Amino acid sequence: MYTPQTFLILLVFGFLLSCGKAPSESEDKDYIIRTFKPEDVSIPDSLIGKKLNITSLLNPKSILWTGKYLVVGERKVLDYHLHVVDPDSVRLINTTGKDGFGPGEIVAAYQLQRGKSVNECWVYNHTQKLMALFDLNSPGKLYQKAFRQPENMFLAVDMLWNSDSTLICQLADGDDQFVIYDTLGNQLSAYGKWSQMLEDRSPPPNVVSAVHQGKTSISPDHRKYVQVGLLRDYIEILDLPSGKITSVNGPEHNIPEFEVDYSAGYPMAQFTDMGRSHFYKDVVAGEKYIYALYFGKSMDAYFQEGETAREIYVFDYDGNLVETYTLDYSLISLAVDEKNKRFFGISSDEDPNVVIFEYTD
Incomplete structure (x- = not known):
């Protein structure tokens, strides 16, 4: 059985321990x-x-750095959802992601994720409930495969x-x-x-x-x-x-x-x-x-x-x-090239486009 003195010591000890906890x-x-x-x-x-x-960008929304290319997703499109950009040469390499509900087509580029290769990009489309894989070098405008x-x-x-x-x-x-x-x-x-x-x-x-x-x-x-x-x-x-x-x-x-x-x-x-x-x-x-x-x-x-x-x-x-x-x-969105210490973003001004920033640690 604890004596009153023992209980008091335990109580004080517990209080001191609690005071050491970072708030x-x-x-x-x-x-x-x-x-x-x-x-x-x-x-x-x-x-x-x-x-x-890059004049082909009309309503850019999302951006991804694959390690080789920038992939820019459009929020409202006439024909295509994805633009592939080489930031070093400042050239538009490809336009892909045909708009529509047909085979190989998408209706939104909601979320972008790098594939296994620097030449690949996954697009999550919550409207169609699918993940679509695009070959960024392919002349075709449809996805190569998809997970539904x-x-x-x-x-x-x-x-x-x-x-x-x-x-x-x-x-x-x-x-x-x-x-x-x-x-x-x-x-x-x-x-x-x-x-x-x-x-x-x-x-x-x-x-x-x-x-x-x-x-x-x-x-x-x-x-x-x-x-x-x-x-x-x-x-x-x-x-x-x-x-x-x-x-x-x-x-x-x-x-x-x-x-x-x-x-x-x-x-x-x-x-x-x-x-x-x-x-x-x-x-x-x-x-x-x-x-x-x-x-x-x-x-x-x-x-x-x-x-x-x-x-x-x-x-x-x-x-x-x-x-x-x-x-x-x-900016409204961000991508990062850690190897070459560059930030990429989509500007939020009246004429949105890709912006490149160089940074140091």
Whole structure:
């Protein structure tokens, strides 16, 4: 039996241990929370961009660096969705991705992913529920092959290849954050819960996931999967071999105001602040670092000034902010050439085109 003196000693000892816990990190070994504030952001290096004048680009939206070519995806097209650009010669190499619902055609270039070769690009098209592979050097305008989502993975969205036979994605409904399927539609594993993202556990999971919507990327070795938040400033870093998630919150620590709306017959997030900020507009998971395109302003600034993100935050895979860059062109999307230290983006001005920035570590 403990004596009163023994109990007091244990109580004091436990209090001292709790005081040693860093307030910016959680203790859960499988879900680590790190935070940073505006004062933790270092003075950024200023980069001067070179804007290209590729006249075939009408409404460029997305961009990918394959290691040899830039692939630019259009958001609204007349005939084709993809343009292949050589940034060294500043030449348009190819135009492909014929628009339509026919065999080998696509209706959107929603998400781009590098293939096994620098001459290949995968396009995820959520409208047609398929992943289409394009040979960037082929004179043909159709995809070479495609993976179509089977019925048992119909809820899968934002798909990226995790291996030759598995895909990592999110779900349109359910509490699982990140899910891996095989190509037969069998769910193999799941990581994280949307319900853990808010202190209030009452909103349905699909509402919480809508609050945390954002871009995703996977590292070249397929060991790290990253999501950044558009409406909330956070970054989720999933280490696939261990299943551990590191969540980086900051710099503003903003949660958008929302209500749960049932008018459609099922719960949806209804955002109540029309002047809400947008934060991370795009992300690239590189070999060593994460490159996040940061805005951090109300969308009113975009509608009034026509500008979006002018900053790139660079994180290591432990969630530490290691470098910051500021750009003379605002961008809506980002690609990174780590080998030659170049950023590529799509400008957000009245005449959008590819912009190239050279950077140093």
